Amino acid sequence: MPTKDDFIKQEGTEFPGKTYVEHLLRPVFNDQRDYLFKHMFNIHRAYVIMLSEQRILDKSEAAKILRGVETIAKIDPQTLTYNPQFEDLFFMIEHKISEEIGPNLAGSMHMARSRNDMGIAMYRLVLREHILTLTESALLLARALLEKIGEHAETVMTAYTHTQPAQPTTLGHYLTAVLDILLRDIERLQSAYETVNCSPMGAAALSTTSFPIDRNRVCELLGFSRLIENSYDAVAGADYLIETATAVLTLMTNSGRWIQDFLQLVTREHDIIKVADPYVQISSIMPQKRNPVSIEHSRALASSSSGEALAAIAMIHNTPFGDIVDTEDDLQPHLYRSYEKANRVIHLLHAVIRTMEVNKDLALARAKTCCITITELADFLAKEKGVPFRAAHKIASTIAKKCASENQELNELPLQTVQQILTAHHEHLALTQDEWEDIICPIQFVKRRSIQGGPNPEEVRRMAGERNLVIQQARARLEPEYSRLKNMDNELGSLISKIVEDS
Numbered sequence: 001m002p003t004k005d006d007f008i009k010q011e012g013t014e015f016p017g018k019t020y021v022e023h024l025l026r027p028v029f030n031d032q033r034d035y036l037f038k039h040m041f042n043i044h045r046a047y048v049i050m051l052s053e054q055r056i057l058d059k060s061e062a063a064k065i066l067r068g069v070e071t072i073a074k075i076d077p078q079t080l081t082y083n084p085q086f087e088d089l090f091f092m093i094e095h096k097i098s099e100e101i102g103p104n105l106a107g108s109m110h111m112a113r114s115r116n117d118m119g120i121a122m123y124r125l126v127l128r129e130h131i132l133t134l135t136e137s138a139l140l141l142a143r144a145l146l147e148k149i150g151e152h153a154e155t156v157m158t159a160y161t162h163t164q165p166a167q168p169t170t171l172g173h174y175l176t177a178v179l180d181i182l183l184r185d186i187e188r189l190q191s192a193y194e195t196v197n198c199s200p201m202g203a204a205a206l207s208t209t210s211f212p213i214d215r216n217r218v219c220e221l222l223g224f225s226r227l228i229e230n231s232y233d234a235v236a237g238a239d240y241l242i243e244t245a246t247a248v249l250t251l252m253t254n255s256g257r258w259i260q261d262f263l264q265l266v267t268r269e270h271d272i273i274k275v276a277d278p279y280v281q282i283s284s285i286m287p288q289k290r291n292p293v294s295i296e297h298s299r300a301l302a303s304s305s306s307g308e309a310l311a312a313i314a315m316i317h318n319t320p321f322g323d324i325v326d327t328e329d330d331l332q333p334h335l336y337r338s339y340e341k342a343n344r345v346i347h348l349l350h351a352v353i354r355t356m357e358v359n360k361d362l363a364l365a366r367a368k369t370c371c372i373t374i375t376e377l378a379d380f381l382a383k384e385k386g387v388p389f390r391a392a393h394k395i396a397s398t399i400a401k402k403c404a405s406e407n408q409e410l411n412e413l414p415l416q417t418v419q420q421i422l423t424a425h426h427e428h429l430a431l432t433q434d435e436w437e438d439i440i441c442p443i444q445f446v447k448r449r450s451i452q453g454g455p456n457p458e459e460v461r462r463m464a465g466e467r468n469l470v471i472q473q474a475r476a477r478l479e480p481e482y483s484r485l486k487n488m489d490n491e492l493g494s495l496i497s498k499i500v501e502d503s
Contacts, residue, residue, distance in 0.1 A: 021084060028329045029082040032089035035336055037077040039125040040093060042492065043118055044069045046221035047201070048109050049495050050214055057108060063503030065109045066496050068101035088329075090115055112211035116235045116323050117203040121222065123332050124196050127244050130339035131193045134248065135478060137346040138186050142471050144353045145179040148172075149464045153457040156442050157272065157363040158372060165370035168442035171358060173455035176463050178258050183467065185251040186474055192240075192247040193481075199224035200234035206323060207231055221495075223488040236322045242313055244335055248342050249309040252302040255345060259299045262352070266292045272363050276355035279348075298348045301341045308338035367442035371400045371410050376439050376448070385429060395425050410440040 002010065011017040016025055045066065052062035072093060086092040098106035153172035158165050199222060202208060202215030208231045219227045228234040265273040279294035312334040319326040367373075374396045381392035398421050403413055415436050422429040431439075438444050450456035453463070 016084060016087075021082070025084075025088070026082040029089055031329060031333045033077045033080050035126050035333070036089065036122045038073075039122045040090070040118075041069060041073040042125070042222060042489075043121055043201070044097075044109060045492055045496055046218050047113060049221060049492070049499065050217045051109070051111065052499060053217065054212055054214055056111060056211055056213070059499060060503045061105060061108060063500045064101050065097075065105050066500055068097045068106070069109075070496070071100055072096045090118075112204060112209035112213045113201065114203075114205040116205050117200045119328060120200045120235060123328075124198070124200070124224075124240065125222065126332070127196045127240075127335060127339075128193065130336060130343075131189055131196060131244065131247070132478070132481065134251075134339050134343050134346065135186060135189045135193070135474075137343050137350070138182060138189065138251070139471060139475055139478065141346050141350045141353070142179060142182055142186065142467075142474075144350050145175050145182065146464060146468060146471065148353055148356075149175045149179065149460065149467075152358060152360075153460040153464070155358060155360050155363060156367045156446055158367050158370070165366075165372050167372050167375060168367040168445045169455040170446055170457065170460060171363070172457070172460040172464070173446075176460055176467070179467055181254045182251075183470055183474070185247070185254055188247040188250055190474070190477065192243045194225065195240050195243045197223075197225045198228045198240070199226070200228050203228070203231035203234035206235045221488065221492055223485045232322075238316045238319070238327045241316060241327060241331065241335065245309040245312045245338070248335075248338050249306050249313075252306045252309070252338075252342055252345065255349065256299060256302045256306070259295060259302060259349070262295050263292065263299065266295065272359055272366070274357040274359070275352055276357070279352055279355070294348050294352050298345045298352075301345045301348075305338045305341035305345065308334045308341065312338070364442065368411055368440075369409055371403050373410060373440050373442055373445045374400045376445050380435070380439055381429070387426065387429065391425065395422060398425075 011019060048057065048062050048065050048069065051057040052059055057065070075096070080089070080092065083092060086095060094106060094110070097109075100106075149172045151172075152175065153170060155171040156168055157171050157174070159167050159169040159174065199215070199219035201218040201222070202213055208215075215227055228237070262273060264270055266275055275290070275292045275294065279292070280290045281293040283289035283291065312331050315326050315331045315334070377399065378389065378392040378396040381387040381395060382389040385392075387395070399410075399413070399418060402408075402417070402421065403410060415431065415433055418436060419430060422431065446455045447457070450459050452459065
């Protein structure tokens with residue numbers, strides 16, 4: 001361990017110290033380079049155009065600045081490395097533009113703005129892309145689920161409560177529940193997008209500026225949908241980060257629950273779902289293994305994505321309401337990584353679901369075990385035989401206990417034995433063989449449950465049809481947004497060309 005004097009010699013006596021460089025400035029620079037580079041230049045372009053239109057810059061100055069901006073924008077960002085001469089990427093790029101067009105012009109393009117409003121605008125532009133990408137991927141998964149719902153509206157299977165066999169349902173009914181949650185997750189993503197897609201530009205440090213800028217024009221040129229009007233809110237508000245984090249956190253938490261179900265259903269013991277060969281891996285020593293690694297990785301990545309989102313929320317908690325580094329460069333990559341991992345999860349699940357095989361016969365056979373149709377007996381006795389419901393439930397419970405004590409399934413229990421239990425409770429109570437077989441049939445159990453939202457195949461198909469419309473509507477909101485942003489990029493390019501050509 002070096003002495004204090006030796007340590008100071010290693011660190012240096014001026015900002016930034018070696019430790020500060022190695023453990024903060026260089027990692028932050030790399031994140032800025034990897035995520036913010038192109039958005040920084042779009043902000044430069046939009047802002048210079050606005051300054052020109054407002055006559056804060058004359059057209060010849062704006063043209064020279066934009067030429068310099070376009071020249072530096074062509075740099076491959078991966079060639080940039082941290083230089084202690086510059087605090088961060090922002091100042092490095094300003095220096096490069098200054099070398100290209102001179103320090104006075106380079107300085108002029110920063111009139112009436114600050115790293116505060118510019119930084120937050122860059123963060124919002126990056127998050128906007130991530131939310132759009134994940135929303136599009138989630139809609140792809142929704143389509144895959146809808147396809148499987150149609151295929152398996154009549155695939156009877158066991159539903160579980162408290163991890164125990166409960167009642168028959170269908171795979172289509174189960175997947176509709178998964179789809180409904182996913183569609184709500186998509187709504188949350190789209191809501192987060194609306195919160196994120198707002199412009200802070202023109203707030204400057206926090207109190208705007210005395211220059212006659214047009215904040216709405218910059219907002220428009222950057223493709224933001226509206227302005228964050230209050231300038232203090234523009235630099236202090238972090239709810240856009242919290243909403244972005246909670247949207248992906250909810251999606252990954254919800255997905256993790258049914259991922260866990262899938263990992264159970266693909267086991268040899270259950271053997272209901274078979275993952276396609278491209279998404280399983282054999283053991284290095286046990287060649288008979290079909291390890292469902294695609295689903296396992298999905299679970300791990302979903303947890304990792306959730307952790308990144310939670311980290312962002314934790315970093316905001318109990319911070320002052322104002323411009324503060326806690327919500328800036330140290331936090332932002334957590335959200336970017338959270339969305340990137342979530343996107344990987346959704347694509348893996350899409351591939352698994354589109355290509356999986358379902359053992360329908362085994363699923364049906366399992367639905368005939370564990371007395372899971374016994375509630376139908378109670379319903380039938382109350383509805384068709386006039387037995388008070390509690391008494392009917394008691395009879396059903398007695399028969400279930402009888403099966404358990406004799407290690408029998410309902411379909412193995414002779415009607416004569418059933419009849420003895422019935423008459424022991426009610427002297428004149430009786431079932432025919434057809435009635436008994438109908439009661440214990442899981443297919444009939446499912447068909448009878450045609451109440452809205454139930455597992456009856458026609459009801460599942462009706463729900464699927466409505467969900468198809470919801471997916472179409474979500475897609476209809478997404479596609480125009482991509483077109484709008486592309487059009488704004490094109491307009492930005494056209495305006496730059498016009499200013500440069502006219503000068």
